[in-house]
Amino acid sequence: MTQIALVTGAAQGLGRAIAGRLLEAGYTVALTDRSAEAAEAAARELDPSGERTLALELDVARKADFESALAAVLARWGALHVAVNNAAMTLTTPVMQISPEEFDRVVSTNQRGTFVGCQVFGAHMATAGYGRIINMASLAGQNGGTATGAHYAASKGAIVTLTKIFAKELAGAGVTVNAIAPGPIESPAVRAAVPPERLEGLIASIPVKRLGDAGFIGDLVVQLARPEAYFTTGATWDVNGGLFMR
Ligand SMILES: NC(=O)c1ccc[n+]([C@@H]2O[C@H](COP(=O)([O-])OP(=O)(O)OC[C@H]3O[C@@H](n4cnc5c(N)ncnc54)[C@H](O)[C@@H]3O)[C@@H](O)[C@H]2O)c1
Numbered sequence: 001m002t003q004i005a006l007v008t009g010a011a012q013g014l015g016r017a018i019a020g021r022l023l024e025a026g027y028t029v030a031l032t033d034r035s036a037e038a039a040e041a042a043a044r045e046l047d048p049s050g051e052r053t054l055a056l057e058l059d060v061a062r063k064a065d066f067e068s069a070l071a072a073v074l075a076r077w078g079a080l081h082v083a084v085n086n087a088a089m090t091l092t093t094p095v096m097q098i099s100p101e102e103f104d105r106v107v108s109t110n111q112r113g114t115f116v117g118c119q120v121f122g123a124h125m126a127t128a129g130y131g132r133i134i135n136m137a138s139l140a141g142q143n144g145g146t147a148t149g150a151h152y153a154a155s156k157g158a159i160v161t162l163t164k165i166f167a168k169e170l171a172g173a174g175v176t177v178n179a180i181a182p183g184p185i186e187s188p189a190v191r192a193a194v195p196p197e198r199l200e201g202l203i204a205s206i207p208v209k210r211l212g213d214a215g216f217i218g219d220l221v222v223q224l225a226r227p228e229a230y231f232t233t234g235a236t237w238d239v240n241g242g243l244f245m246r
Pocket residue numbers: 008009010011012013014015032033034035058059060061086087088089109136137138139181182183184185186187188189190
């Protein structure tokens with residue numbers, strides 16, 4: 001049976017790499033992003049025929065977008081087996097200067113977006129009796145991140161907790177919920193956040209002395225998405241080059 005997956009924030013970076021690896025593994029994939037055009041461009045690059053992809057606008061700050069994306073996937077393919085709550089944003093402001101509005105903006109995308117994704121996709125999967133949900137956390141949620149990313153780090157820490165809560169809720173319904181917590185991965189986001197003159201210092205600070213690879217994050221998603229991965233749930237999988245060890 002063809003397995004159907006949906007990825008949020010799939011237009012670039014890790015989300016795009018995850019969608020690519022899922023396609024390589026034989027999945028049919030809905031690439032969603034707050035920008036429908038960017039999702040469409042990524043889908044066209046990964047699947048020029050358009051037979052195994054669907055590009056959808058899904059702003060994770062809007063619950064109605066999740067519901068309409070799920071409806072579109074079910075209308076096209078009749079099932080959803082795997083959901084990857086990957087979309088996130090960050091802003092850079094010293095912690096004592098973050099306004100409540102700015103805090104809410106980051107949290108409503110990262111934390112609430114993941115919460116709503118787990119609710120909407122989880123409810124469908126529980127009714128179907130099978131599903132795999134993978135949430136994108138971060139090293140920042142484990143070690144507090146940087147002094148200017150408090151809202152980002154706090155939202156990512158909350159994703160680790162939400163992953164456990166939804167894992168417990170859905171375990172009896174054949175649905176697993178796991179998180180991945182990457183450290184710095186070679187990606188447009190890290191290139192944008194780290195000026196070239198600071199990149200060497202960042203790499204030197206990583207025990208394995210390399211940035212991570214987005215393709216490996218995609219490979220890990222494929223592993224967690226397998227039916228055989230039924231015995232890992234509520235877990236956060238660290239991919240950080242040794243920057244944080246439990
Ligand atoms: N790149 C890294 O080193 C790194 C490290 C740790 C965790 N992460 C996590 O991995 C995930 C992907 O990161 P990335 O580096 O690819 O980021 P990115 O900024 O390159 O891509 C994020 C994607 O999400 C989309 N997006 C942003 N806000 C959205 C919204 N409200 N609704 C829907 N889509 C939205 C963007 O349009 C973009 O396509 C994020 O959850 C991030 O926190 C990344």
